[in-house]
Amino acid sequence: MTDITITRRHALGLGLGAAAACYLPWNGVARAAARADAPPLPVPPLIEPDGNGVVKLRLGKGRHAFRVGSEAASAGVNGSYLGPLLRLENGARVTLAVENALGEETTMHWHGLFVPSRLDGGPHNIIKPGETWSPEVTIDQPPSFNWFHPHMHGDTARQAHMGLAGLIVVTDGKDGERGLPQSYGIDDLPLVLQDRRVIEGEDVYAPDLMDLIHGFRGDILIVNGVEGPVAAVPKGIVRLRLLNGANARNFHLRLSDGRPLHVFASDGGFVAAPGPVSRLTVAPGERYECLVDFSGGSAVDLLTLADDEETGEELHVMRFVPDAGLPVAVTAIPARLEDPGMPDPSLSIRRRSFVFDERLAANMALMKAPSGQMESGHGMAGMHSGHDMGSMEMEGMHDMDHSMHQGRSAGDAGAPVAALASGVRMAMAGEPFDMNHIDVEAKLGSFEIWELQTQEMAHPFHIHGASFRILTKNGEPPVPHEAGWKDVALINGRAELLIRFDREADRDHPFMFHCHILEHEDVGMMAQFVTV
Known part of the structure; x- marks a missing residue:
């Protein structure tokens, strides 16, 4: 994560190693147990703008231990791996000062922030080695959980997998009135879910042709930069901010004892009411906020199915252990939140169609x-x-x-290849991504309906500089936790999205829309749009 890990009271005095070694079968399906030497959950440092409204972010290379006794090449933001959580007040004017100390070109995309395209950090916003990019942004959006990561054309997957990513929370200061947990690191926990293939040495990202075609997936699951951590939590209601920060893996999450995840927000903010979900799928780039009731005092594991499997062996992600010594602030799950209302398809001024084209043959x-x-x-x-x-x-x-x-x-894995030199090509708008070609001109302030169609596999769709509501998935309305404003949606078949274009995008710095399997993005499953 960075050099800071959680040091909350009693975290190491709970007998976590023994607790983590418990093994719980579910419906007769075996799963991997937690490691006996499971580490405490690292929590990203919380930073806010200084007195001048500046947030300093330094990108650099380092070494990181994903498991005790391991050491691997890495990159991070203000540390050795991953980065801080930025807490930004709605209405604030903020300077995001990004220093590039990597020794190579990069960019920094503010995934989920409502900013004009020239400040978005897409592939046109190159930060050269030794330079500092300092966009000044005005925070103007509902409370939401977002993140930041590189967006280099042809090299996004490698840089992100090395660890260049961090978190952003937009707040209006009213979560206490809403009855939501807000004690960061205690009952408000961010969880960055990822997978790794190599956790020692230098070659931590070496995709072969199959990885470019299917997306780079590893066999080691990590949370906040470590394998199988244990989180001490209060014996009350706890808020989990879930980000799928993996290159390609979908996480299909559930709690081992069957207790529900009460989902109350997705990428773009709140849904109408917290809804119990027994199994939650989180696609790459997607975020959900959940409430979990730990008042019963029993430990519980977070599990996931193997990617793209509906049944089968479950994999251990992490463990939660209630601690009576931690303060309890929230004891009940709120009944209602700000309702985003029903989407209105009649607002659309045009309809477009796009196909996720893997060019498989x-x-x-x-x-x-x-x-x-x-x-x-x-x-x-x-x-x-x-x-x-x-x-x-x-x-x-x-x-x-x-x-x-x-x-x-x-x-x-087989012989490693570089995305742009591999010959693998995919497309989103008919032809593979071209930095110099504008694929869509959308009217600023308008709504459009986009029909998305997959062919061989599911794809997480992401659009920069715009938000959308899911109208249908394979002819059916979205499930409640997908019914709010979003910027990522997992598409498997056919979907209709109502997209709102309310941020300026010029031809020198167009916005992207793409598959958020990062290898697919790198080989051309991406297009770009401007607003007129």
Whole structure:
């Protein structure tokens, strides 16, 4: 995370190691148990603008221990891995001073902040080594949980996986009136969910062709930069701010004893009322805020299914252990919050259609080429080496496709490739991303309905500089926790979104829309728009 970890009272005096080693089957399905040497949950440092309204963020490289005794190459913001949580007041004027001490070019995208495109930190906003980029932004949006990460064309996945990311909370100071927990690090916990393939050495991100096609997924789950942590929590209501910060993995979360996650907010802010959810899917880039009742005093594990699996073995994410020594501020879950209201499709002035185009046949055909071959037996590379893929072979590839959307170890992977040099290409608006091509001109202040269609796999859709409401998914209205304002949505089939374009975007700094599987973004599943 950074150099700071949680040091709350009693955190190390609970017998957490023994508690974490408990093993709880669910419906007869085995799962990995928590590690006996589980560390306490690191909590990102909380920072706010200084007296001059400035937030200083220094991007640099370092070393990080994802597990006790390990050490890996990393990058971070104001530390060795990941970064702080910025708390910004709605209405404030803030300077975000980003110093690039990486020794390479980067950008910094304010994912979820309502800012004009020239301040958004997309691939056109390059920060050169040794330079400081200092956009001045006015915070003008509802309370929400957001984040920041690089957005370099062709290199976003690597830089993000190294650890260049942090959190942003926009607040109006009224959470106490709403009955929501607000003691940061006590009953208000941010959880950055990620996966790793390598946690020691230098080569922590080495994607092969299959990783570019399916997205880079590892077999080690981490939270706030460490594997399988344990969080001491009050014996009351606790707020969990969930961010999927992984490159490609979907997290399908539930609590081991069946207690619900009461979801009360998503990317763009509150939903009408906290709703109990037994299993919560969080896609890359997506955020949800949940309330969990720990008043019963029993420890509980957070689990996830293997990616893109509806049943099967569950994987351990982390453990919560109630501590009677921690103060309890909230004892009941609020009945209502600010209702975003029903979306009105009649506001739309036009309809557009986009397809997540994996170009699967062409990309799989790269496996034939000597430069695309991996070691024998690793992944699917080499499977078609030396002969052409016919229609039946490609049909088999389609059938196998979903089995690859899960964690892979370093031993499963083949020869590493760079995204832009790999030959793998995907598209979002007909052709692979072109920095010099504007794909959409939207009228500033207008609403549009966008129809999104997937082909071979589910894709998390993200749009910069705009918010949307989900109208339908495969012909059905969204579930309640997806019914508010959002900027990321997992699309599997066909979806209709009502998008509001209310931020300026010029041709020199257009806004992006793309798949938030970062490898897909890097190989061209991205497009850009301006407002006119």
